[in-house]
Amino acid sequence: MLTLLGLAGLIFLFYLSFFWVSTEIRQGIAQRIFYVHVPAAWTAFLAFGISALCSGVYLWLRDDRLDRAAMAAAEGGLVFATIMLTTGPLWGKIAWGTYWTWEPRLTLTLLLWFIYLGYFMVRSSTEDPEKGKRFAAVVAIVGALDIPFIHLSVIWFRSLHPEPVVVKPEGPSLPGDMLTTLFTGLAVFTVLFLGLFLFRYALEGLRAEADLRARRSAA
Amino acid sequence: MSLYLRQIGAIVRKDLLLELRSRERMTSMAAFAVLAGVLFSFSIDTATVRPQDVAAGLVWMTLVFGGLLGVGRTFHLEAQDGAFQGVLTSPAPKDAVFLAKTFANFVMLYLVSLLVLAVFALFFGLDVGQNLRWVVFVLGLGSLGFVALGTLFAAVATGTSMGETLLPVLVFPLLVPMVVYGVGSTDRLIAGRPLAEVEGNIRMLGAFALAAVAAGAALFRFVVED
Amino acid sequence: MSTVQAETARAVDSGHRESAVLEARGLVREYGPVVAVDGIDLSLDAGEFLTIFGPNGAGKSSLLGMLGGAMRPSRGTVRIRGAELSYSDVGWRNRVGILSHRGFLYARLTAEENLRFYGRLFGLSDLDERVSARLDRVGLSDRAGFQVRHLSHGMRQRLALARALLHDPDVVLLDEPYTGLDPSAAQVLRTVLEELRDGERTVVMVTHDLRQGLQLATRVAIQVAGRFAWERSAEAIDTNGFESVYHRVVERT
Numbered sequence: 001m002l003t004l005l006g007l008a009g010l011i012f013l014f015y016l017s018f019f020w021v022s023t024e025i026r027q028g029i030a031q032r033i034f035y036v037h038v039p040a041a042w043t044a045f046l047a048f049g050i051s052a053l054c055s056g057v058y059l060w061l062r063d064d065r066l067d068r069a070a071m072a073a074a075e076g077g078l079v080f081a082t083i084m085l086t087t088g089p090l091w092g093k094i095a096w097g098t099y100w101t102w103e104p105r106l107t108l109t110l111l112l113w114f115i116y117l118g119y120f121m122v123r124s125s126t127e128d129p130e131k132g133k134r135f136a137a138v139v140a141i142v143g144a145l146d147i148p149f150i151h152l153s154v155i156w157f158r159s160l161h162p163e164p165v166v167v168k169p170e171g172p173s174l175p176g177d178m179l180t181t182l183f184t185g186l187a188v189f190t191v192l193f194l195g196l197f198l199f200r201y202a203l204e205g206l207r208a209e210a211d212l213r214a215r216r217s218a219a
Numbered sequence: 220m221s222l223y224l225r226q227i228g229a230i231v232r233k234d235l236l237l238e239l240r241s242r243e244r245m246t247s248m249a250a251f252a253v254l255a256g257v258l259f260s261f262s263i264d265t266a267t268v269r270p271q272d273v274a275a276g277l278v279w280m281t282l283v284f285g286g287l288l289g290v291g292r293t294f295h296l297e298a299q300d301g302a303f304q305g306v307l308t309s310p311a312p313k314d315a316v317f318l319a320k321t322f323a324n325f326v327m328l329y330l331v332s333l334l335v336l337a338v339f340a341l342f343f344g345l346d347v348g349q350n351l352r353w354v355v356f357v358l359g360l361g362s363l364g365f366v367a368l369g370t371l372f373a374a375v376a377t378g379t380s381m382g383e384t385l386l387p388v389l390v391f392p393l394l395v396p397m398v399v400y401g402v403g404s405t406d407r408l409i410a411g412r413p414l415a416e417v418e419g420n421i422r423m424l425g426a427f428a429l430a431a432v433a434a435g436a437a438l439f440r441f442v443v444e445d
Numbered sequence: 446m447s448t449v450q451a452e453t454a455r456a457v458d459s460g461h462r463e464s465a466v467l468e469a470r471g472l473v474r475e476y477g478p479v480v481a482v483d484g485i486d487l488s489l490d491a492g493e494f495l496t497i498f499g500p501n502g503a504g505k506s507s508l509l510g511m512l513g514g515a516m517r518p519s520r521g522t523v524r525i526r527g528a529e530l531s532y533s534d535v536g537w538r539n540r541v542g543i544l545s546h547r548g549f550l551y552a553r554l555t556a557e558e559n560l561r562f563y564g565r566l567f568g569l570s571d572l573d574e575r576v577s578a579r580l581d582r583v584g585l586s587d588r589a590g591f592q593v594r595h596l597s598h599g600m601r602q603r604l605a606l607a608r609a610l611l612h613d614p615d616v617v618l619l620d621e622p623y624t625g626l627d628p629s630a631a632q633v634l635r636t637v638l639e640e641l642r643d644g645e646r647t648v649v650m651v652t653h654d655l656r657q658g659l660q661l662a663t664r665v666a667i668q669v670a671g672r673f674a675w676e677r678s679a680e681a682i683d684t685n686g687f688e689s690v691y692h693r694v695v696e697r698t
């Protein structure tokens with residue numbers, strides 16, 4: 001249900017960002033990608049937080065449902081981080097004249113993406129699935145603890161190497177209709193993520209149940 | 220001395236004794252350090268770049284890659300005759316085992332990092348001068364943070380079918396703060412800038428190392444349980 | 446089929462027994478979809494020696510792992526002298542000694558250093574006397590200063606046994622101790638294992654070697670597909686006919 005709502009919201013968001021919101025003067029049309037880019041980034045970090053939290057409680061309680069939740073969240077997070085990383089350079093090329101810049105948030109998301117990658121590689125490369133779940137949980141927790149450090153360090157690093165002028169509309173200085181579109185984007189992506197998350201979670205639950213049944217009938 | 224400390228001491232002593240006898244890891248790390256220094260010297264066109272300017276970054280890169288060689292093998296020696304299973308089924312708490320392995324690795328990597336510094340000072344004509352003490356201190360903090368994460372994830376990687384090849388994928392993203400703050404402070408110290416300029420960096424490096432050790436000690440038990 | 450069930454049912458005595466040294470209830474170990482141990486109960490008194498036979502993949506090593514606390518059970522409990530083992534509590538590890546076909550020894554430490562190292566982990570105080578006494582008992586006094594990699598396989602196995610028993614455990618778990626031993630080394634191992642039948646210890650051994658396994662046992666079980674499919678006291682077993690019994694049980698289950 002949430003997924004459908006999210007998808008409907010996505011269409012609405014596309015409508016808003018393509019037709020409704022006014023074009024930013026200095027960056028032109030390309031700036032419209034902003035309404036997808038920022039919400040995707042926000043969702044990727046939200047997902048990682050959920051994943052790490054579920055992982056922590058999983059190690060404590062050893063309830064498979066928590067592990068499935070952590071995995072579903074990580075999967076959603078990986079998707080949204082990928083969106084952020086693909087839209088970022090597209091926008092960056094037009095706004096700053098370069099595909100890649102060590103802009104702190106972009107850097108942080110790139111590293112987050114690799115932590116997610118590690119999470120899934122660890123999960124899939126153990127013979128004993130229980131071990132994979134524990135390993136992955138450890139990766140998620142250490143990753144979450146490390147994120148603030150990475151964040152601070154890339155900001156500091158960035159301060160060493162000032163970019164030319166970064167034109168980026170930010171905060172309350174954003175005109176009203178842009179702000180509305182941005183917040184719609186945030187809401188839509190969050191709903192979409194939650195929808196995908198619950199969908200994947202339910203799917204994994206069904207799979208586990210099917211496994212159990214197959215085992216019972218075999219026994 | 221409490222039992223906890225004695226258990227840690229026993230493992231540290233055993234690890235260092237084994238290394239002293241086999242010299243497997245120290246030799247490969249030290250050889251890597253020197254050879255990396257040679258290769259990096261060739262990789263710099265001295266007509267356009269002054270070697271001193273990039274030395275700090277290269278020192279840290281050598282430390283990271285070389286450290287991975289040694290730390291990645293932490294649990295291989297242990298696995299040979301199932302000995303690590305003997306350690307894990309002993310009454311030694313898992314966090315004590317982690318702290319001991321980390322400390323033993325730290326001793327080895329710290330020695331290597333000092334060698335790296337010496338090699339680069341020699342090859343690149345660095346004059347660390349009055350800040351030497353602080354550079355040595357910064358390398359110590361960096362080594363500590365590195366081995367804490369490295370030891371934890373070496374245990375993870377060893378437990379997977381991919382083995383050590385997985386280790387860089389897991390630790391490199393996490394090591395970014397260490398490299399940023401480590402290089403940031405080493406660079407300026409080598410350039411003879413006052414300590415006050417890098418104090419914040421050194422604090423962050425210390426916080427990172429402490430957090431890594433604490434996280435490793437807390438999570439190691441989940442990695443090695445069967 | 447009915448006799449097997451009856452035997453198993455008898456072995457699974459109901460309720461918790463105070464006198465039991467080692468007791469397991471409803472032990473289950475799953476590896477994802479694979480069930481290695483599928484509900485095993487056992488109860489052993491001091492002086493009992495249980496030998497478990499079974500084909501590869503029957504879950505014997507997983508069972509031992511759980512009894513020794515090296516492996517966390519998916520379900521079920523293990524008790525030693527009535528105290529329930531919790532995976533995270535390390536204190537009771539003092540009561541269990543584990544010997545596998547791997548020696549848990551460091552090849553580049555000497556025989557003495559190996560024992561001292563484990564002695565420190567177990568927090569033993571009288572290390573000097575204890576280590577030399579134990580080396581003496583397994584006939585390795587003159588090899589104390591030799592690195593393990595320079596010892597023969599039989600000597601290593603004896604050293605491994607000394608290591609497993611260094612802290613005088615109540616419960617001794619033997620995981621295929623005969624694997625890779627030549628006949629004379631196996632003979633040596635058997636004499637040392639016989640010493641374990643001192644009436645105070647409880648021993649569980651997993652092995653493929655039917656002859657060696659029967660010689661020491663007071664109880665015998667055949668584990669197939671994660672369960673005890675057959676269990677008898679050793680006196681009730683016809684040693685000569687056991688091999689055909691074993692094959693029958695394994696094939697039937």
